[in-house]
Structure formats: structure tokens, C-alpha cells
Amino acid sequence: MKVLIANRGEIAVRVIRACREMGLPSVAVYSDCDRASLHVRYADEAYPLGGNAPSESYLRIDALIEIARRSGADAVHPGYGFLAENEAFARACAAAGLVFVGPPAEAIERMGSKTSARQAAIEAGVPVVPGTTGPLPPNATEAEISSVAGQVGYPIFVKAVAGGGGKGMRLVAEPAELPSAVRAARSEARSSFGDPAIYIERQLQRPRHIEIQLLADASGTVVPFTERECSIQRRHQKVLEESPSVAVTPAKRRELADAAVAVARAVGYVNAGTIEFLLDEDGRFYFLEMNTRLQVEHPITELVSGVDLVRWQLRIARGERLDLSPGLTLSPRGHAVECRIYAEDPDNNFLPSAGLVLGRRVPGGPGIRRDDGGVTPGLEVPIYYDPLIAKLTAWGGSRDEAVERLGRALGEYEVRGIKTSIPFFRWLFQNDDFRAGRFDTTFLDRELAARNGVPFVTIAAGAEHIALLAAAIHAFERAAGNAGAAPRGRAASAWTLRARSDGLRNG
Amino acid sequence: MLFDIEIGERVHRVSVEREGARYRIVVDGRADVVDAARVDSATLSLIVVGERHESHEVALLERGEPGALEVHLRAGVVAARVRPAGSRRGGAQAPGGPGGPVKLTAPMPGKIVKVLVSPGDEVGPRQGLVVVEAMKMENELRAPRQGRVASVHVQEGALVEAGRLLLVIE
Numbered sequence: 001m002k003v004l005i006a007n008r009g010e011i012a013v014r015v016i017r018a019c020r021e022m023g024l025p026s027v028a029v030y031s032d033c034d035r036a037s038l039h040v041r042y043a044d045e046a047y048p049l050g051g052n053a054p055s056e057s058y059l060r061i062d063a064l065i066e067i068a069r070r071s072g073a074d075a076v077h078p079g080y081g082f083l084a085e086n087e088a089f090a091r092a093c094a095a096a097g098l099v100f101v102g103p104p105a106e107a108i109e110r111m112g113s114k115t116s117a118r119q120a121a122i123e124a125g126v127p128v129v130p131g132t133t134g135p136l137p138p139n140a141t142e143a144e145i146s147s148v149a150g151q152v153g154y155p156i157f158v159k160a161v162a163g164g165g166g167k168g169m170r171l172v173a174e175p176a177e178l179p180s181a182v183r184a185a186r187s188e189a190r191s192s193f194g195d196p197a198i199y200i201e202r203q204l205q206r207p208r209h210i211e212i213q214l215l216a217d218a219s220g221t222v223v224p225f226t227e228r229e230c231s232i233q234r235r236h237q238k239v240l241e242e243s244p245s246v247a248v249t250p251a252k253r254r255e256l257a258d259a260a261v262a263v264a265r266a267v268g269y270v271n272a273g274t275i276e277f278l279l280d281e282d283g284r285f286y287f288l289e290m291n292t293r294l295q296v297e298h299p300i301t302e303l304v305s306g307v308d309l310v311r312w313q314l315r316i317a318r319g320e321r322l323d324l325s326p327g328l329t330l331s332p333r334g335h336a337v338e339c340r341i342y343a344e345d346p347d348n349n350f351l352p353s354a355g356l357v358l359g360r361r362v363p364g365g366p367g368i369r370r371d372d373g374g375v376t377p378g379l380e381v382p383i384y385y386d387p388l389i390a391k392l393t394a395w396g397g398s399r400d401e402a403v404e405r406l407g408r409a410l411g412e413y414e415v416r417g418i419k420t421s422i423p424f425f426r427w428l429f430q431n432d433d434f435r436a437g438r439f440d441t442t443f444l445d446r447e448l449a450a451r452n453g454v455p456f457v458t459i460a461a462g463a464e465h466i467a468l469l470a471a472a473i474h475a476f477e478r479a480a481g482n483a484g485a486a487p488r489g490r491a492a493s494a495w496t497l498r499a500r501s502d503g504l505r506n507g
Numbered sequence: 508m509l510f511d512i513e514i515g516e517r518v519h520r521v522s523v524e525r526e527g528a529r530y531r532i533v534v535d536g537r538a539d540v541v542d543a544a545r546v547d548s549a550t551l552s553l554i555v556v557g558e559r560h561e562s563h564e565v566a567l568l569e570r571g572e573p574g575a576l577e578v579h580l581r582a583g584v585v586a587a588r589v590r591p592a593g594s595r596r597g598g599a600q601a602p603g604g605p606g607g608p609v610k611l612t613a614p615m616p617g618k619i620v621k622v623l624v625s626p627g628d629e630v631g632p633r634q635g636l637v638v639v640e641a642m643k644m645e646n647e648l649r650a651p652r653q654g655r656v657a658s659v660h661v662q663e664g665a666l667v668e669a670g671r672l673l674l675v676i677e
Contacts, residue, residue, distance in 0.1 A: 351614055353615050354617070355669055358570075359568065416579050459580070459583050459585055460582065465534070466553065467578035467580060468512055468514050469539060469555070470551060470565040471512050471514070471576055471578055472530070472534070474576065475589040476525070479508055
């Protein structure tokens with residue numbers, strides 16, 4: 001089986017690694033600005049898509065199918081994002097005789113609509129967050145919508161039926177805010193997803209976001225894994241995940257797993273997928289949505305289960321049957337935590353920080369795994385795509401050990417030239433409530449608001465003195481004639497590579 | 508050798524001498540002996556030789572104008588500016604003194620989606636000025652202080668590099 005990877009960055013590299021281990025030839029695709037990136041260099045073959053913006057590159061279904069045909073690939077792995085949950089792409093692959101490494105198009109379509117996904121969960125006997133069972137009629141009057149909202153019970157979320165990732169979603173605390181929230185959600189849903197349909201869900205008070213990874217094969221075997229705890233979110237976006245959750249007992253895990261398997265079976269699911277739940281303070285859980293693809297945070301499940309999810313995706317795609325025992329996949333070994341390292345500036349309202357990488361120091365040591373798309377000196381982080389540059393994950397025998405290891409590794413990690421979220425994580429890892437596992441989905445936004453703009457990066461006077469000493473040595477060596485060849489700006493250091501280095505011993 | 512090194516808001520007079528493999532550095536009258544070893548083209552290992560031998564790893568990057576340095580420490584980045592002692596360059600720009608003009612530059616490369624103000628507009632602190640799209644997200648750049656828009660240097664739809672002048676507030 002020859003596999004085309006219809007993606008970029010760390011996830012493309014991750015899939016190519018699995019292909020390499022299994023002896024499967026890999027085919028990369030790239031946009032203009034990604035020509036020199038790691039997934040291109042690492043694949044067996046690489047073909048240009050042209051363009052930079054996703055719509056001109058990684059979202060071009062026709063171009064991807066054509067490259068698959070030209071390269072002789074017989075399978076397509078979509079990664080996450082881009083076309084991973086696009087049923088038209090899954091159908092186009094099937095029509096071209098290509099194996100789509102993911103679920104059937106029908107399952108993507110069924111779960112892609114939030115309301116039909118809720119319906120599927122209800123049919124499977126799984127509780128859903130209280131709310132409307134279907135979309136609001138497009139011509140519903142304000143009075144009708146207000147009456148529906150009143151029955152659901154405030155506070156409520158108005159959500160896009162086609163939504164995801166916090167887009168097309170509005171929190172409404174009281175009836176007076178409802179009309180404008182409905183208008184805003186409809187308009188955002190139309191512009192983001194091309195579908196203005198919305199529905200209403202009650203906002204649970206301080207829930208945790210808990211999800212169940214599963215694998216399913218074509219013969220109907222569904223294997224659930226230990227839950228992932230994804231409550232550490234900034235504006236409804238996950239920034240850190242861990243497995244298992246401190247809030248889930250083995251008995252609760254079994255209930256969650258059974259519910260997840262029931263939903264997957266109800267839609268004829270095949271390959272890797274994830275069922276997301278909200279867990280309230282009383283231990284009641286509610287189906288939230290299903291992600292019909294591999295997820296960003298899959299490494300933590302791999303670390304506590306010992307199962308390689310990407311290799312299993314490929315094995316299922318080529319028709320193999322699952323031979324994993326649920327006894328094993330639901331008994332976590334140790335604890336794993338993952339940080340999503342973004343190219344964004346925590347001291348400037350987390351604005352994206354694209355640009356040239358000038359240097360880096362990478363963490364290592366016991367229990368540390370880094371999935372990185374190859375953000376190395378001399379390469380640009382482009383402005384066109386998701387700003388995730390790496391995932392830093394730690395495994396430990398206990399939660400404390402995993403957290404201590406990851407905190408230590410964050411201290412080692414530096415990416416120079418661009419701003420990253422590393423300083424934010426260093427702060428989070430000092431937080432007592434985080435360290436104790438006391439949090440819910442509202443925790444991080446509350447803690448960030450309470451900081452009130454205090455900078456994440458603070459330089460103590462002692463550190464400033466060290467910087468002064470380093471600058472002085474640099475100035476001295478420059479003035480002593482050991483200067484010259486430093487290419488300024490690009491990929492370079494002030495610290496020139498000199499032939500002679502009188503004062504400096506080479507380390 | 509004598510240098511003036513600007514760090515934070517202060518300029519320090521710094522004297523550097525080499526003694527074998529070590530440097531004797533006097534900053535504002537305080538002397539340190541530093542053992543330096545090069546790790547790679549950007550990185551130095553420093554041991555500050557005192558009662559304790561404190562170990563530090565730093566990376567130095569030249570960015571922007573001549574003499575401008577970024578010193579990367581474990582805690583974060585410190586900007587420094589080095590020049591030969593006494594060579595005070597003409598009117599070191601004091602960016603945005605309380606009443607002076609403030610230049611708004613692009614914090615990242617991206618596309619200008621919207622320019623929300625025109626020359627002559629009065630703006631309040633934190634008022635939105637320009638919307639830049641980068642990495643699929645729209646980001647509103649806000650006024651750092653109250654003032655009047657003196658000039659606008661970009662148009663909607665333009666692609667800009669980081670550091671590009673967008674507008675000036677006076």
C-alpha cells in the first residue's frame with residue numbers, strides 16, 4: 001500500500017513515520033511556502049500543489065486525487081484539519097479507487113451535523129446536553145426562538161449545526177441577549193461553514209471535557225481507550241490534554257466507554273475516531289460531538305495504552321481486523337500530558353507570531369516525546385496555516401511525575417526568532433490548581449482574566465546582568481577582529497563561526 | 508576595551524579584558540570573571556566564576572540595526588544595544604515619549620483585512636485601528652494611547668511583513 005498524506009506539518013511527519021516503520025512508501029504534497037519543510041524532505045516522494053492559502057493548496061481535492069493517480073498511491077491519509085472531515089473528499093477518494101484512511105463518507109456526514117450527531121447519540125441511548133433536537137427553523141420568529149430557549153433553560157449556547165472549534169457559537173446568559181446572539185451565530189455559521197443553521201444547548205455549570213478515543217474495524221469490532229481529559233481550554237480551544245482524568249473512576253470509565261462504543265456502532269463507524277463528552281460535577285456525562293478523524297492529542301493515548309494509533313489506522317484501512325483487548329486499552333499504564341506549542345505571543349493577547357526561526361533548543365530526557373513539524377533555524381513559520389508548531393508530551397508513572405517531567409522539559413525548550421506559547425505553559429505549570437487537577441472547562445479563561453495582563457515573560461535583574469555579560473563578551477570578540485562573517489538576519493547568529501577562536505574554547 | 512551597552516532603559520559603561528580563557532568584565536564598577544565556551548554558532552556557555560560557579564547558557568542573535576542584539580536566556584529574551592564607549596549616536600530614538608508620535612507596526616506578517624481609521628481621526632486608548640489576518644485568525648491592532656491619526660501607510664488587502672509601518676499616531 002502506497003500512502004499519500006494530504007496534510008503538512010507535524011501530523012504529516014507523524015503519518016510518514018508510521019508508513020516508514022511499516023515499509024509503506026509515502027507521498028507528500030506541499031504548497032509553495034512549504035517546499036523546504038520536513039514532511040517534504042522526509043517522504044519518499046513529494047509533489048507540488050501550488051499556491052499557499054489552504055484553498056489554493058491543501059484543500060484542492062482534484063489536485064490531490066490527480067497526484068495520487070500520478071504517483072501510483074492507493075491510499076490517502078488526511079491527517080487532521082484541512083480535508084480530514086470532508087465527506088466530499090472521502091467520496092472523491094472512493095470514486096478514484098483510493099482507500100481513504102478514515103471512516104466511511106456517510107459517517108463523516110452524519111457526525112458533521114451537530115444535530116444529526118445528537119440524534120444518533122439519542123438513538124444509541126446516550127444522554128446528550130439538554131437542548132433542541134433539531135436545527136431551529138430558518139424562518140422562526142424571535143418569539144418562537146425565545147420560547148424554545150426558555151424551555152431549554154438559561155444560560156444557553158446558540159451553536160452552528162455545521163460548527164466546530166468554537167466558531168459560530170454564542171453564550172447567552174439571559175433572554176435580552178438572545179436576538180443579537182442568534183443573528184451573530186447565524187452570520188458566523190454562514191461565513192465559516194456555508195450553512196446558517198443553528199440550534200440551542202444548555203450551558204452546563206463548570207463541566208469537564210472528557211473524550212473517548214476508539215478504533216473500529218470493518219467487521220464491526222470497536223475498541224475504546226482510556227479517557228482523555230481536555231478541560232484546559234482557552235476560548236473553547238484545547239491547549240493541554242492528559243490521560244487519564246483525575247475525575248474519572250474505573251467504573252465511570254467503563255460507562256463512558258460503553259456509551260462511546262454505542263454511538264460509534266450506531267453510525268457504522270470504521271477507523272479512528274473520538275467521542276467527546278461533558279462531565280458535570282455530579283458525575284453525569286453528556287454526548288457533545290464526535291470527531292471523525294485522528295486527533296491532535298492522540299499521542300497521550302498512545303503513551304498510556306502502548307498502542308500506535310496511526311499504524312492501526314493504516315492496518316484497518318488495508319482490511320486488517322483489530323486484535324486489541326479492551327481490558328488492556330481501558331487500563332492505563334501511568335499518566336501522559338501534552339502541551340500544544342503554538343507560534344503565538346502570550347504577551348500580546350496570543351496573537352499569531354509567524355516568521356523566521358533563528359535558533360532553538362529542544363528538550364529531551366526521561367519520558368519526553370516531541371512531535372514537531374521541523375521548525376528549525378532558517379525556516380519560516382508561514383502565516384497561512386494553523387500556528388501549531390509542535391506537541392510536547394510527557395509520560396510518567398503517576399500524574400505528578402508526568403507533570404514534573406513536562407514542567408522540566410518546558411524549561412529546556414526554546415524557539416528563537418518567533419514568539420511561542422512556551423512561557424504561557426511555564427506559568428500554567430506553576431499553578432496549584434492545575435498541579436492538583438482541580439479544573440473544569442472555564443478554569444483557564446478565569447485564571448488568565450485574573451492575571452490582568454501581567455507579562456508571562458519577566459526578566460529578573462540577575463538574568464539581565466548575565467545578558468549584559470554575554471553582550472560584553474560578544475562586543476569584545478567583535479572588536480578584537482573576530483567579526484565579519486556573521487550573515488545578519490537570516491538564519492544566523494551574531495556569534496560568528498570564526499576560524500580562530502583565541503579566547504573561546506570550542507565546547 | 509570599553510563599551511556602552513544599553514539594556515532595559517539603562518546604558519552601562521562596560522570594560523572587558525581577556526585573561527587567558529576568561530574574561531574580566533566590569534559593569535558600573537562591579538567586576539565579574541566569566542569563563543566562556545562556544546557551544547555552537549549562536550550559543551555560549553558562561554560560568555560566572557565567584558564563590559559559586561554559576562552556569563548559564565545564552566544564545567546571541569543580531570537583529571535589526573548594527574549593534575542591536577537579542578540575548579536569549581532561560582527566562583526569556585533581553586534586547587541589548589552595543590556601541591564603542593562614548594560614541595553616543597545622534598539622538599537615540601526615544602520611541603513614543605509621553606507626547607511624541609507613536610508608530611504602529613505589524614506585529615506579524617499577514618494580510619490587512621480592514622483599516623478602521625483615516626488620517627486626522629481622533630482615537631482613544633485601545634481603540635481598534637487595523638485588522639490583520641494571519642494564520643487563519645483576524646487580529647485587531649489597537650491604539651496604544653489616545654491621540655490623532657497622523658498618517659496611514661497601508662491599504663486594505665495589502666500583504667505586510669512583520670515590522671512594517673502601518674500608521675502613526677501623534
